[in-house]
Amino acid sequence: MTYLIENIARHIADGSLSASDHIETCLAAIDDKNGQGQNTFIETYHDRARAEADAVDTARKNGWILPPFAGVSLSIKDLFDVAGEVTKAGSILLADSPPANADATIIARLRQAGFIL
Structure with missing residues (x-):
């Protein structure tokens, strides 16, 4: 299954695909x-x-105005801080670390763009 982000965003925006179905x-x-x-x-x-x-x-x-990628799914690597989650970076040594206090800048920008992580 391969999809282009721009196509998914366009289909969600024009109503031919619901974010829920996606x-x-x-x-x-x-x-x-x-x-x-x-x-x-x-x-x-x-x-x-x-x-x-x-x-x-x-x-x-x-009829609300939404960000350009509203409803588009995106997976992220566990190298980036996500508020409330432990940033494990693929290491069992970090599993007991405290959760991140805030999203990393890139995560915050992805959310602002409308992505569902």
């Missing part, structure tokens, strides 16, 4: 026992992603 497709691919999602992702946030997608869909239905 997220469900991504989560299904991650959870597919025959796929590589279980080996690729350390953690997924199903409930948070669904809630954010629902919020995007509601905002679009209400």
